[in-house]
Amino acid sequence: MIVLTVALVIDVMKPASLGFVVPGMRTEYEVSAAVVAWLPFSALCGTVVGSVLWGWLADLYGRRASILLSAVIFVGTSICGSMPSLAWNVGMCFLMGAAAGGMLPVTYALLAETMPSKQRGWALVLVGGLGAVGGYLAASALAAWLLPHFGWRILWFLNLPTGLILVFLSVYIPESPKFLMALGRVREAHAVLRSFGCTVREGADAVVERAGSAFGAAATWVRAPGPSASPRSPGA
Amino acid sequence: MKPSAASVVPALADRRHFWAFAGGCLAVTLGVALHLPMFWMGRGNGFRLVDMPVDAEMIWGMVLIVAGIAVAGYGLLPRRPGAGAAEPRVTVSAPEDAPLGRRTGA
Numbered sequence: 001m002i003v004l005t006v007a008l009v010i011d012v013m014k015p016a017s018l019g020f021v022v023p024g025m026r027t028e029y030e031v032s033a034a035v036v037a038w039l040p041f042s043a044l045c046g047t048v049v050g051s052v053l054w055g056w057l058a059d060l061y062g063r064r065a066s067i068l069l070s071a072v073i074f075v076g077t078s079i080c081g082s083m084p085s086l087a088w089n090v091g092m093c094f095l096m097g098a099a100a101g102g103m104l105p106v107t108y109a110l111l112a113e114t115m116p117s118k119q120r121g122w123a124l125v126l127v128g129g130l131g132a133v134g135g136y137l138a139a140s141a142l143a144a145w146l147l148p149h150f151g152w153r154i155l156w157f158l159n160l161p162t163g164l165i166l167v168f169l170s171v172y173i174p175e176s177p178k179f180l181m182a183l184g185r186v187r188e189a190h191a192v193l194r195s196f197g198c199t200v201r202e203g204a205d206a207v208v209e210r211a212g213s214a215f216g217a218a219a220t221w222v223r224a225p226g227p228s229a230s231p232r233s234p235g236a
Numbered sequence: 237m238k239p240s241a242a243s244v245v246p247a248l249a250d251r252r253h254f255w256a257f258a259g260g261c262l263a264v265t266l267g268v269a270l271h272l273p274m275f276w277m278g279r280g281n282g283f284r285l286v287d288m289p290v291d292a293e294m295i296w297g298m299v300l301i302v303a304g305i306a307v308a309g310y311g312l313l314p315r316r317p318g319a320g321a322a323e324p325r326v327t328v329s330a331p332e333d334a335p336l337g338r339r340t341g342a
Contacts, residue, residue, distance in 0.1 A: 028286050065312045068257075072308045076264045076301040082271040084288045151283035153275060160268050167261060 001123075003172045004107050005130050007067060010074075010162045011103040012135025013142075014096060017155045018043060020143035024152030029086045038090050046094035050101025055109075057102070063110040063176045068167060070102030075163035081156030096159070113176040253311040260308025263300045270297030 018040045026036050050070075058066040077099055080092035108124060115123050139155075146154045270293045278285045 028284050060314075061312055062314055065314070069305075069309055069312055072261055072264055073305055075261075075268060076305055078268050079271045079294075079297065079301065082275045082285060082294065084285050084290060151278075153278075153283050153285070157268075157272075157275065160265070164261075164265065 001111075001127060003169045004111060005127050005134065006169060007071075007103050007107050007166055007173075008127060008131025009134035009138055010071075010166055011100045011107075012132050013139045013158075013162065014100050015040070015043065015047075016136045016139035017143065017158075020139065020147060021152045021155055024147070025086070025089065028152075031086060035086070038086075039093050042090045043093040043097040046097025046099075047101035047104075048097075049094075050098035051105050053098065054102030055105050058106045058109060063106050063113070064170060064173045066106045067103055067110075067173060068170050070099050070106070071163045071166040071170070073099035073102075074159050074166075078157050078159030078163070080159075081153040092156075096156075110173070110176050114174070253313075256311030257308045258311070260304040260306070260311055263304030263307065265304075267297040267300030267304060270294065270300065 022036055022039065025031075025039065026033065029036070054066055054070060057069070061069065074096065077092055077096035080089055080096060083089050083092055108128075111124055111127060112120060142158060143155060146158075274285065274288065274291065274294055275283065278288070
């Protein structure tokens with residue numbers, strides 16, 4: 001849960017950084033507020049496109065791998081900081097938004113598939129809230145610290161360390177058991193659930209596993225043996 | 237940090253080509269690093285790079301980044317499930333009454 005919050009912090013840091021970047025850009029490129037507004041517009045458009053695209057990719061790659069791949073693209077787009085014209089910056093910002101847009105929905109999907117339904121609401125709001133507050137706090141602190149010495153461009157280059165941190169931290173992000181099951185990797189899904197503290201109880205009609213998860217949460221795995229054995233088996 | 241689910245299904249052991257992913261990450265990092273000299277060149281004038289030419293290092297850096305992302309994406313593709321592994325009648329869901337903050341069961 002902490003690592004997923006860090007992922008959200010890194011995600012939110014970028015739109016938060018825009019506010020600190022735009023004044024420097026206006027001065028350097030000598031453009032009006034209306035022209036420089038293309039930057040946040042393209043970044044947000046990228047985030048929308050990225051959210052849709054990554055939702056599809058997360059079904060192909062898995063939740064954890066999607067966060068990883070979006071972090072790698074995020075690292076790549078840090079070169080926005082060395083672009084010599086506004087057009088380059090606007091293009092890079094679109095790609096950066098598309099990369100960061102992958103983290104947001106996939107992180108929530110991963111959380112929602114792991115948290116028990118009773119706790120899911122407040123847990124998602126808590127993680128989302130911490131991510132937003134943390135992102136704005138981190139962006140503000142780093143801007144106050146780095147901007148006077150290195151200019152606005154350094155805020156884009158920050159994607160390099162933050163993206164790499166996320167790649168390394170992803171070791172601690174569990175893959176969604178639901179995704180593993182969807183791929184037919186029952187044994188691995190079982191292993192994930194068991195690592196959350198599962199007990200396996202086999203009954204005449206169903207195998208039920210209860211798991212207190214690494215998030216302090218729990219999941220139940222119901223494996224129905226026949227078409228009518230369990231109402232929780234819609235595919236039966 | 238305690239061993240968690242992530243260590244049970246090792247981070248990228250379930251991917252087709254872990255080394256392709258690692259190589260892709262390295263290429264992207266190197267590609268970004270190739271842009272740093274241009275950034276540092278601007279230290280004399282407040283890091284203003286407006287109208288500076290895009291030099292060969294930056295072009296090669298961009299090529300490395302694009303290629304690195306493609307290779308990393310290829311490396312991250314999941315392995316195909318084994319024969320007979322598909323279990324369409326299985327559902328995974330969270331129980332309503334699970335307590336947070338402590339483990340249940342073994």
